[in-house]
Amino acid sequence: MHGHQRAFVKVGSGPVLLLLHGLGCDHTTWEPVIDTLAEHFTVIAPDLLGHGQSAKPRADYSVGGYANGMRDLLTVLGIDKVTVVGHSFGGGVAMQFAYQFPERTERLMLVASGGLGPEVTPVIRAITLPGFHQVMGALTLPGVRHAGIAGMRALSATPLRATRDLDEVADIYDSFKDPAARAAIRHVVRAVVDVKGQIVTMADRAYLTQAMPMCVVWGRDDQVIPVKHAGNAAALAPDARVEVIPHCGHFPHKDDPERFARIMVEFIGDNQPAVYSRARWRTLLKNGHMSPVRTARSTRVRTAPTTSVTAAAGA
Template sequence: MHGHRRAYVRTGSGPALLLLHGLGCDHTTWEPVIDALARRYTVIAPDLLGHGLSDKPRADYSVGGYANGMRDLVTYLGIDKVTVLGHSFGGGVAMQFAYQFPERTERLVLVASGGLGPEVTPAIRAITTPGFHQVLGLLTLPGVRHVGRAGLRALSRTGLRATHDLDEVAEIYDSFKDPAARAAIRHVVRAVVDWRGQIVTMADRAYLTEAMPMAVIWGRDDRVIPVRHASNAAALAPGARVEVIADAGHFPHKDHPQRFAKLVHEFIRSTEPATYSRARFRRLLRAGGEAAPVRAVRSVPDVSDVTA
């Protein structure tokens, strides 16, 4: 598509569910839940450009560019409307997709999503620093990479909250052995993060979610994007359904796949798909433009208040 290879999984039947993975991951991050979801839905799980088996060209790696690519992919597959579900960076793409293409979006599900506050782990901010590409090139040399990956996996098995997600981090680290993958990730991160944290936010457009069912799912022990961002979502979009899963980190769909799939299904089953109305969208835009824009959200309810 557009001269570049796009890898994706398509399985199941029923209403379409588009699954968007996070930074440095690929469609395999969804493997624990794909079969359960495919019993009721047509599941589309792509490798975003620059990730997995998709090509890694010099290209537009902005969230808007990714949203355009997902619009083109579902159109290519003959699908008109989707419930879009995004994890981490993929959550930012999902929000952008819903914003750019509300007529194609039935619901929005955000999983430990970016775009809900400025804070992010220093490891991701480090990607934007000069020399990152060269340093990571040394750290992913065969011997060094194998030792590093084994160490991360060993730490992930300690049971400590701080090391909860290191098995997944080990897989991301291993993928950086490909220079094209490292270059693509650097372009992605620079589009959404600087040394102070996340740049892209839904705060100034959150009022538009009034027209679309939205769910937010987070792991209580997330060390990549703080779980308090789930409370930010509740403050920014009061109509959103927020679920915080205990004993889960940045990848709740991998830590508790059965519960995760059940939460997604219950959300879809209990909500009507959004129907796009240009007149209603115009009214929301005019009303939102008259109100003071929402700035940084910090004084929000404790996350326990929005735990189901």
């Protein structure tokens, strides 16, 4: 599309899920749940531009640009409407897709998503600093890279919560050996993060989720984006279903794929697709805030049986 190769996986049949991966990842991050989801849905899992097997050109790596790219991919595939699911940075793209193309969005699911608060790990903020490309080039030389990956994988095998996500981080680190991938990731991060944290936020547009079902899933041990952002989502979008999964880090779909898939199947089964109404969308935009009239959907905040999101966020 547009002269650039776009890689994607398409499996299953039924209602369509669009799965958007996070920064530095690719479609393989969804492998633990794809087969289960494909039993119920048509699953489309692309490699975003600049990631995986997709092209890595000098291009528009903004959140809006990615949302446009997903619209074009779906159009090429002959798909009109999807439930869009985004993890981490992909959550920001999912939110932007739902905002730009509400007529094509049936439901929205955010997984440890960006855009729900300014806090983010210092490692990601460091990507915005001058010299990142050169420093990472040295750190990904063969001997250094192999030692670093081995160390991360060893630490991820320990019971420490702080090291839970290092196995996935090792895969991202390995991808940085490609200069084109490093350059693409730097452009992506600079579009959404500065030295103070996340720039892009859904806070000013959260009231628009009143027009479509929304689910937020977080790992309680997330060290990349704090789990308290799940509480932010519950406050910003009171109609959303919020799930905090214990003993999971930044990748709950990999740490507990069975429960993650069950949540997704239940969420889609419990919520009819949004029906786009231009008049209703116009009213929401004109009002600029949550309507006093509640929708039929109830707010459901879940963690462990007796733990609230607020308590989990402070854990």
